Amino acid sequence: MKSPTAAKATSSDISTAGPALKELPDGTRRGARGARVRRQLPTSPWLFAAPGLVIVAVFILYPFISTLNNAFTDKRTLIPGEYVGFANFSELLHDDMFWIGLRNSTLYVLVVVPALVLLPLLLAMLVQKHIPGITFFRSAFYTPVVASIVVVGLIWVWMLDERGLVNAVLEAVGVGKVGFLSDQWLLLFSAMAVTVWKGLGYYMIIYLAALANVPRELHEAAAVDGAGAFRRFITVTVPAVRSTMVLVGALSSVAAFKVFSEVYLMAGPAGGPAGEDTTLVMLVQRVGTGLTGRVGYASAISVVVFVVTVALMLLVLRADRKEDA
């Protein structure tokens, strides 16, 4: 919407530009050349958006529609397959591995998300202070974010191996060896710890930006009223960064539900002992790829992943709206 001032300026420009003037319903006048310009203007945004739209259509919309379509077929890697209705979804209900994947992915969300909402906030409050050398710590905490997940995974596998650094320390202090990479649950929680460790720096940066906008006066006023550090955190910091916490919660819950790399690298392609650490996305990769991949069945699992992630997002946003109300 053009402001009245702008409209007047345009009208005046046109009146000096040429003789062919038209009276418009709103009382302004416009030349034929101006009308041509106006007619062409609305196409420009679309032209600018076109490359992006094409990319979205080809790499997001088309694969999405294709996956949705495949979920109702028995398509294989090398065989087109036929329409089978809800057979894939019905098979999912009786597939133990699907339930294991759903359990692990859900557990990942339940453990990782609270940690990723809270710990980066505490870290951000620590590194927010302007003290000498703090830049080093900010960079150090951010380093895992930019490190390749494959490198990170391999480093942690070496660290948590039976002959790795962590077990050497545990043995030295008399705890003895712990089967981080051989026990079903320890393996899954180790992968969760790596996810949290790698994500801390990323969310810390988001919180740093939010904390920079919290007025210092609020803290000072609370301090004057006798509030301690914990009280100030609860009554001043948390309400001020609440919307950022919701954002972090939404982003990390979707990422946690779709976890693949950490678990794959630490538990191996089989998904841990007897596949007990398999997550849903690992299951999609396992059943849907390779020369004998069941593309239709893997697509059905993908659809479930999509529905759950959308539900998670809605749940978090709804919780936020309720808080606002």
Place this chain on the structure above:
Amino acid sequence: MRISRIPRRAVAAGAVLAVLLPLSACGDGDEGGSTDASGKIEGKITFQTWNLKANFKPYFEGLVDEFEKKYPGTEVHWVDQPGEGYADKISADAAGGTLPDVVNVSPDLVAPLAKAGIAMDLDKAAGKYEKEYLPGAWKSHQIPGTEGTYAFPWYLNTGPLFYNKRLFKDAGLDADKPPTTYDQLFEDALELSKKSDGKVATLANAPTIEDFGRYGVPLMDKEGTGFSFNDAKGVELLTKYKKLYDAKALDGQALTATPESTGKKFLTEAVAMNPGSALDLEKFKKDAPTLYKNIGITPQISSTGKDNMYVMGLMVNARTKQTPAAVAFAHFVTDAQHQMEFAKKVAIFPSTKGSLDDPYFTKQDGKEDTRVRVAAAKSIKTAVNYTPVLFSEQMKVELRNAVARALQGKESPKEALDNAVKNCDRLLKQS
């Protein structure tokens, strides 16, 4: 608002096109060539190998140059794919219609490609060359349930069992008398674990389909319609492995092990035995000199009298537009002369008739790697590829999970193997 409607339509049309155009590209396309390889050998072909460029670039470049010189008018474009995700790369190419003309494959990769009509039947296109290869090698790329042979046999590989003499001695075992039977192996493994207080395992790998085969378990019926590794002998093997696992004679991380991780375990002297090839000796010498000083070499343990071997092949894409050139090149790479040249560069064994009688594979010169090579060449004449060609990656996962459940005690060996066979049969029917 007429003006704004036009771009919306244009955008909608663009979006529809963007969605439909890629769809249209997924059509059947041109089915391509024929099995008639009798025409003039000319044209441009693509040749894909499996993780060979890093170590053998000069050999393959020489091979390509030699072929192009021998057949003027031909042009071979060589591409190499990394070992990791090789099957995925082939499946993506096969599904997208971009599979190279000549492709390095193993029998289990050939099976689905042959069933989908993507691998050329060489009995029809190149049957005249069959007599040049070892009969077992030529048969290795035949698929139960189909007629024909779907790849030229290329190099074969097998290897001995390496063991750590120091660890054997420390456990009070005779380091010069390594186990030669399964019973001795299990006995020594339990002793080694007991003496080291569970700190040293003898094996790092849970049993795979090859182990079941080597133990004498019937893996599949001859028609290729069902698996049978849940028979009494299979249950017996898994029960023995369970005993090893409980006694920590099988490494604690065996259930999540990969070939790389087990290799590393042996290298760091965390486990006492590991299968390998003559190529590994160089690696031990370079990366683990202490281990190399104590390395012991013994033949594979097998109840059938036949060692396990790995078979590589060269498949010709059934949709190639240059059938004569592709067939000629695949034969050229796998003929006796070139396989022999390749074998002298790396510890592999040719699949061509008579090649294994070459002095290179029969005469000792006192060197350790020659001893391994000569012994392996001798065993490969009778060795078999225990992995059924119809045993897909998904089936391997089913078996691995079943073995893990049995070793952890969540299911009995019989129950675990019955479930694995049931699931593998289901996957077989779906393939």
